[in-house]
Amino acid sequence: MxxxxxxxxxxxxxxxxxxxxxxxxxxxxxxxxxxxxxxxxxxxxxxxxxxxxxxxxxxxxxxxxxxxxxxxxxxxxxxxxxxxxxxxxxxxxxxxxxxxxxxxxxxxxxxxxxxxxxxxxxxxxxxxxxxxxxxxxxxxxxxxxxxxxxxxxxxxxxxxSTPEMLRTLDALQAVDAGSVLAPANWEPGDDLLQQPSALLDDVFAAPGQTDWFLTQASPGKPK
Known part of the structure; x- marks a missing residue:
């Protein structure tokens, strides 16, 4: 069928x-x-x-x-x-x-x-x-x-790898919960990353060389 x-x-x-x-x-x-x-x-x-x-x-x-x-x-x-x-x-x-x-x-x-x-x-x-x-x-x-x-x-x-399948699922659900990114080796409870700015003024105003595109967001919610 x-x-x-x-x-x-x-x-x-x-x-x-x-x-x-x-x-x-x-x-x-x-x-x-x-x-x-x-x-x-x-x-x-x-x-x-x-x-x-x-x-x-x-x-x-x-x-x-x-x-x-x-x-x-x-x-x-x-x-x-x-x-x-x-x-x-x-x-x-x-x-x-x-x-x-x-x-x-x-x-x-x-x-x-x-x-x-x-x-x-x-x-x-x-x-x-x-x-x-x-x-x-x-x-x-x-x-x-x-x-x-x-x-x-x-x-x-x-x-x-079953743990990696669960980690992938956790990461997908975490990024869906807000405008955030999951970095390398991310696990539930770790810091997420903010979406980088698309404005040139923000790039020039950032205090550090990477602050406009590589900034931590609030921690992901543990499972």
Missing amino acids: TQVPSNPDAVRAAPCAGLRIGDPAPDFSARSTAGDIRLSDFRGRWLVLFSHPADFTPVCTTEFVALARAAGDFARRDCALMALSVDSLFSHFAWLRMIRDRFDVEVRFPIVEDPTLVIGRAYGMVAPQDNDSGTVRTTFFIDPEGVVRAMTCYPANVGR
């Missing part, structure tokens, strides 16, 4: 151009381990949509264990998790049963089946000529308006 409604021509063109930060996340409906689901049903809250190469693979298993254990951390940030792979719904079920029995953790966020690669191609996760998603490990941070705000992509042999 995987469907990408919208414009079929636009969907076919998407993998060529790929999604960019600021683009609307393509809507879709599909079967998942949490029942039939539509991406647009998650509007109004943050969503992390991430793909994995295949069920019953070592790196993906460690990722799902880590994300299931951190699901409450995402929920406290009003963020849902959604996974995607080409494997069938029943393969997902069998894998999740193995994860529960082996690691004593239940994966309750939805895992979408995408056997025809239509969703992966709409998101630019899979090249048009590819027949499988063996190299796909992509993450999309989608805001409450359904806009792609950040993306990461890893090779199949390198797993994601």
Whole structure:
């Protein structure tokens, strides 16, 4: 039941151009381990949509264990998790049963089946000529308006960092709370940066050489 409604021509063109930060996340409906689901049903809250190469693979298993254990951390940030792979719904079920029995953790966020690669191609996760998603490990941070705000992509042999996913989400939410910037290595509670002035008078009036463009704002709110 995987469907990408919208414009079929636009969907076919998407993998060529790929999604960019600021683009609307393509809507879709599909079967998942949490029942039939539509991406647009998650509007109004943050969503992390991430793909994995295949069920019953070592790196993906460690990722799902880590994300299931951190699901409450995402929920406290009003963020849902959604996974995607080409494997069938029943393969997902069998894998999740193995994860529960082996690691004593239940994966309750939805895992979408995408056997025809239509969703992966709409998101630019899979090249048009590819027949499988063996190299796909992509993450999309989608805001409450359904806009792609950040993306990461890893090779199949390198797993994601759950703390970095949470840090990215924290930073996106912090900069949305005001006209501020998140500096390198920013963590919740650290100082943010003010937006630089676009006025030449402010540049000349600044007391220090960098004060007009590199100034701390109030600390970010800890999570």
